[in-house]
Amino acid sequence: MRATCHFLLPMSSITVSHLVKQFANPESGESKRAVNDISFTLGEHEFLVLVGPSGCGKTTTLRMLAGLEPVSSGEIFFGEKRVNETRPKERNVAMVFQDYAVFPHMTVYENIAYGLRSRGAPAAMIKERVPKAAQIFRIEHLLQRKPRQLSGGERQRVALSRAMVRDADLYLYDEPLANLDAQLRYQAREDIMALHKEKQKPSVYVTHDQSEAMAMGDRIAVMNGGRIEQIGSGAELYERPNSLFVAYFIGTPSINLFDVEILAEDQALFAVSTAFRLRLADSHLDALRPYSGKRIKMGLRPEDLHVPRLATFLVSPENQIQGVVNVVEPSSTGCAVYLSTLDETSRDYVATLRTRMPATYLGKEVPLAANMAKAHYFDPATEKSILVAI
Ligand SMILES: Nc1ncnc2c1ncn2[C@@H]1O[C@H](COP(=O)(O)OP(=O)(O)OP(=O)(O)O)[C@@H](O)[C@H]1O
Numbered sequence: 053m054r055a056t057c058h059f060l061l062p063m064s065s066i067t068v069s070h071l072v073k074q075f076a077n078p079e080s081g082e083s084k085r086a087v088n089d090i091s092f093t094l095g096e097h098e099f100l101v102l103v104g105p106s107g108c109g110k111t112t113t114l115r116m117l118a119g120l121e122p123v124s125s126g127e128i129f130f131g132e133k134r135v136n137e138t139r140p141k142e143r144n145v146a147m148v149f150q151d152y153a154v155f156p157h158m159t160v161y162e163n164i165a166y167g168l169r170s171r172g173a174p175a176a177m178i179k180e181r182v183p184k185a186a187q188i189f190r191i192e193h194l195l196q197r198k199p200r201q202l203s204g205g206e207r208q209r210v211a212l213s214r215a216m217v218r219d220a221d222l223y224l225y226d227e228p229l230a231n232l233d234a235q236l237r238y239q240a241r242e243d244i245m246a247l248h249k250e251k252q253k254p255s256v257y258v259t260h261d262q263s264e265a266m267a268m269g270d271r272i273a274v275m276n277g278g279r280i281e282q283i284g285s286g287a288e289l290y291e292r293p294n295s296l297f298v299a300y301f302i303g304t305p306s307i308n309l310f311d312v313e314i315l316a317e318d319q320a321l322f323a324v325s326t327a328f329r330l331r332l333a334d335s336h337l338d339a340l341r342p343y344s345g346k347r348i349k350m351g352l353r354p355e356d357l358h359v360p361r362l363a364t365f366l367v368s369p370e371n372q373i374q375g376v377v378n379v380v381e382p383s384s385t386g387c388a389v390y391l392s393t394l395d396e397t398s399r400d401y402v403a404t405l406r407t408r409m410p411a412t413y414l415g416k417e418v419p420l421a422a423n424m425a426k427a428h429y430f431d432p433a434t435e436k437s438i439l440v441a442i
């Protein structure tokens with residue numbers, strides 16, 4: 053496949069093809085695939101965010117890109133050049149490590165200067181860039197300190213400054229903001245994005261925080277068990293998740309999942325449970341008809357449940373769910389309401405409303421209207437989306 057497209061690839065794009073990393077377990081001797089056949093192309097100015105649960109292979113992927121971990125199989129290309137056997141230093145990659153790996157015996161200044169110095173950068177460049185990077189990450193007053201005299205968040209900013217001070221061909225960030233408080237985190241995020249705009253180089257950024265992923269990534273790759281489940285823009289992953297896993301992982305609060313049976317009645321289909329009977333949107337009928345009479349999982353995002361009189365679509369008994377209000381959490385845009393269904397399953401679900409709900413609603417029964425055109429459906433056996441062709 054590469055032979056056909058290879059002259060179209062810009063010099064500084066990155067291609068990962070069927071990458072696998074197998075680790076041998078020292079105790080059992082068995083080997084395990086930490087990264088299991090992942091492929092993607094990173095545009096020359098692209099900022100890709102990798103998200104996924106602990107142990108899904110994010111750090112291992114970054115380490116293979118940096119050349120710190122030999123690949124078991126598959127290929128990595130920087131532009132046209134296959135770099136599988138290229139040593140880390142020759143790849144010209146800047147990486148911020150998850151444990152921020154700063155040198156304890158060096159001052160903050162020397163730590164930041166390290167990458168430049170070890171590549172023979174001229175003294176004048178070091179003198180100009182180190183204080184500038186330190187200033188961006190607000191550690192300019194700490195330049196003469198040693199890392200043990202710093203907080204975890206400050207050390208993390210030293211590691212960020214050290215990576216960002218360089219002119220690399222690829223920037224890799226492994227959860228670089230995990231130790232920062234909310235405000236610093238927000239600032240550092242802005243600073244990274246500003247520097248990325250300036251440098252215009254491909255970047256891969258790992259985070260656990262899906263709202264950070266949505267805010268920063270041109271595209272987001274959701275990893276699970278060593279594989280990439282889906283890669284796309286934040287909006288694509290949110291609106292058209294191809295699996296139950298992606299649907300659940302992207303969006304806060306998480307999507308509400310209900311076990312339903314699909315029942316046909318005349319030309320219509322209904323998603324039926326002991327708690328509700330919801331008419332499927334016309335746009336979903338073709339995809340769902342083969343599931344008529346079967347049990348599947350239906351997902352409704354908290355944002356797609358509305359106070360009936362404020363809904364922008366036609367409300368009827370065929371798109372309402374009755375529930376009892378357990379908790380109301382005010383937010384800047386309205387509130388999150390935690391409810392449970394009225395049937396014996398007492399299934400918990402959550403709605404995020406663009407209005408305040410007075411505390412008098414606590415313990416009361418309320419109907420909410422579901423925007424069925426935005427519903428998601430998953431095959432219970434494969435956990436793949438029924439709506440998104442893969
Ligand atoms: N050197 C190693 N030897 C054996 N197994 C390893 C090694 N490094 C990582 N693993 C295993 O590979 C899997 C992926 O690890 P990795 O560090 O890439 O996960 P991660 O997605 O970065 O997780 P986290 O979010 O916790 O940082 C894990 O099961 C881990 O235990």
Ligand SMILES: [Mg+2]
Nearest residue numbers: 110111112150
């Ligand atoms: Mg990791």
